[in-house]
Amino acid sequence: MKSLSEKGVRRILMAVAFSAISALLLITLFIINEGVPFIFKYGVGNFLFSSDWHPQQMKFGIFPMITASLWVTFGAMLLGAPLGVAVALFLSEYVPRPIMRIIKPTIELLAAIPSVVYGFIGVIVLAPLIRNYLGGPGLSLLSGSIILGIMILPTVISISIDSILAVPQSYREGSLALGATTWQTINMVTVKASKSGIIASIILGLGRAIGETMAVIMVAGNSVNMPHSALDSVRTLTANIALEMSYATGLHRQALFATGVVLFVGIIILNSIASIALRKRMVKG
C-alpha cells in the first residue's frame, strides 16, 4: 500500500515536471501557428528583407526593425560587455571576498529595476543630453543602446563572476608564484580559464537586450526607417510588436506574431549557444 502511493507520488511529480516543457511547447506552437502561415503567405523574402512597413496598405516588411534590433543590441554589447566584464574581474580578483559579497547583490539590484523605469530615465535624462550635445532627435539608436547596455550589466556581471570564481585558486597561485602581477595573471590565466563562462554571460546579455521591449519603446524613437547613424530614431522588433499589438487585427496582427517568430527564433539560437558554452565550462570545471 505504502509503496503503491509512493509510485503515485512519483507519477504526479513527473507529470508536474513537464509543466515547464509543456509551457515552452505551447508558447512555441501558438506563436508559430499565428505567425508562420503569414510569413509564407506574404513571402519569406518580402517579409524579412523589405523595408516597406505600412500596415494600412498591407505592406509588412520588417527589414528596418531587424536592422535596428541588431544595431541596438550590438551597441548595447559594445557598452555592456566590456564594462560588465571589467566589473566582474575587479570584484572577483581585486576586491576582498566579504566586500564582493556585498557589492555583487547590490549590483544585481540593477536587474530588479523595472524596464519601464530604465526607459523613463532614458527619456528624461539621456535623450536630452544626446539631443543637446550630439544632435538628432535624442530618442535614438544611441540612447537605446546605452540604456540596454546598462540593463544587461547585471546579467554579464553575475554570470561572469560565477565563472571567474570557478577558476581553481591554484592556477592563480601558480602564475603569481612565477612573478606575474595580478593583472598579468588575470590577463593570461584567469580570463582564459573562464572564457566560455564570460562568453556565455555576454550572449545571455545579448538575449536580454534583443528581447527588451518597454525600455526600448520609450527611448529609441520608434520610426520605421533604416538607420543611417546612431542618432537616428529606430524601431526594434520588440517595439514593433508592442506598439501595434493593441489595435492590430487580421493580417496586421498575424504580421506582428510573425515578427514575434523572428524574435523567438533569434533568442532560442542565442540561448542555445550560451547554454552550450556554459555546459562546456561545467565539464571543464
Place this chain on the structure above:
Amino acid sequence: MMRLNPRYVQRGAVFVLGGATVLTLLILIFIIFFILEKGLPVLTLNFLTGNPEDLGRKGGIFPAIIGSIILPLLAILIATPLGIFTSVYLSEYTRESKLTRLIRFGTDCLAGIPSIIFGLFGYIFFVITLEMGWSILSGALTLAVMILPTIIRTSEEAIRAVPKTYREVSFSLGATGWQTVKKVILPNALPGIVTGIMLSIGRSIGETAAVIFTAGSSLRLPTSIFDSTRTMAVHFYILAREGISQENAYGTAATLIIAVLLVNLTAYWLMNRFIAKRRS
C-alpha cells in the same frame, strides 16, 4: 612596440577596472535617487489610497497598487507548487538522464524568452483562445509561466543544498520518499525556495510587456479575477509615454521602485540568513 613596465600596466588595470565598478554602482545609485527625489514628494496618503481621476492626471494610484499586489500573488500561487514539485522530481525522484536534461533545457529556454513573447502568447492563448479576456487571471497565468523557471532553479538549488545525510537518516528510519521530502527536505530548503519566490515577485511587480496585453489596463478597482486590472508598472508606462502627468508618473515610479527594492532586499536578507544558518 614599446614594452610597458608591468607595474604601470598593473596600476592602470586597477584604475580602469575599479573605475568601471564605481561607474556601475553610480548608475544604480543615480537611478534610484533620481526617481525617489522626484517621486517621494508626490507620495501622499491620498496618492496611495485615492482613485485616479482624469486618466491618472489627478488623483491617486490605489487600483494600480491593488493590481500590483494581486497579479504577482496569484502568479506565485500558481507557479510555486509547479516549480517546487518539478524541482523535487528533478532532485529526489529521478536520476540524471535524457529526460532530466530535456526538462532542464526546456526550463533554460523558458527563462530566456523575452517578456513581449510571453505577452503575445498570453494574449493569443489565455485572452483569446481560452476566452478569459483581459483579466487578472490571464495576466497571472502569463506571469506564472514567465516566473516558473526562476522558481524551479532556485528551489532545485536549495533542495540540493540539504545535506545528503538527512535523507539517509530519514530513509533509515523507515520514511518513504515523499515523507522524507515533506518532513526533512522541504523544511530545510524553505529559505532558499522563499528567496526564489521573492525574486519572482519582484520581477512580476516590475513587468510591463507581458501584463499589458493580458491583464489589460483598466483603471477600475477589480471585483473578481475575471476583471481587467492595471498594475503600477503599466500605469507608469501609460502616464509617462502618453505624457499624461509627469508628476504622477514620478510618484508611481517611486512607489514601484520602493516596492521592488523592499521585495529584493527581503530576498537577499533571507538568503544570507540561510547561508549563515548553514555555516553554523
Place this chain on the structure above:
Amino acid sequence: MTTKFQIHNFSFFFKDQQILKNLEFQIPSNEIFGIIGPAGSGKTTFLRALNRMNDLETEISHKGNILMDQNDIYTDDFDVVSHRKKVGMVFAMPVPLPMSIYENVVYGPRLSGIKDRRALDGLVENSLKAAFLWDEVKDRLKTSGMRLSGGQQQRLCLARVLAMQPEVILLDEPCSGLDPISTAKIEDALTELKKQYTIVLVTNNTKQAARVADKTAFFLMGELVELGLTKQIFTSPVKKQTNDYITGRFG
C-alpha cells in the same frame, strides 16, 4: 538461539566493481555481531545491504540473497519501507535532524502514524533512557538536537532508532568520532540492549569489537575471512590475515 539473518552466497556490485564476494554466513538473534576489517573491506556496504540503504545509490546490483527471519529481503515486491522500520541504523557521524531532541526521537514513530501525545512522550522517555541520554536532556527536550555534544548526538541517534521499536540495530562505526567516555556510554547501552535486539556493529576499532561483540567477523577485500566467537577470533585466530590485522600489522 535463533538466526536473524541468513546471508546466502551474497555478492554486491557498484558499476563493474565487486564490493562483496559470495558471502555465506548467519547472524544470530539477540547478540552483538561485530564486523571488523580495514577501510574498503566492504563492511559498511554489507551493513547497508541489511536494511537496503544501498538502494539510495545508483548503478548497483547484487547476486545471491539475504534472508531475515526466513524472508528474502531482496525480492522485487519486498516492502523496503517497513523493513527499514524493523532494522534501524546508526551512522558513523552523528546526524541529528535539524529539529528538537523530542522531534528527533519521535520522527520514526510519527512516520508509522503514532499521534497520541502520551504514547509519544513515553517512547521518548524510554528510548532516551535506554540510550543513556535521558538524565542529560530531560529538561531541554525542546532544544535543537544540533546543540548537543558529539557523544550526546550519537546517543540521540541511537534513541531515535530505539523509538521505532525495531528488531535489529545496525551500527556503522558509531564511535569513530567520539571521546572514550562517550564511547563507553554507548558500549554500555549496547550491552544492555542486546537482550531485546539483534545488534550488528561495524567498527574500525578492533578493541571495541573485543569488548562488546559476542561473535566477530573479519572482512577483507569484500570477502569474509574468518568468523567465530569474539574470544576465539582475538586469542587464537585461524587465518594468518586475521592475526595480522588484529595485531595491527595492517589496516
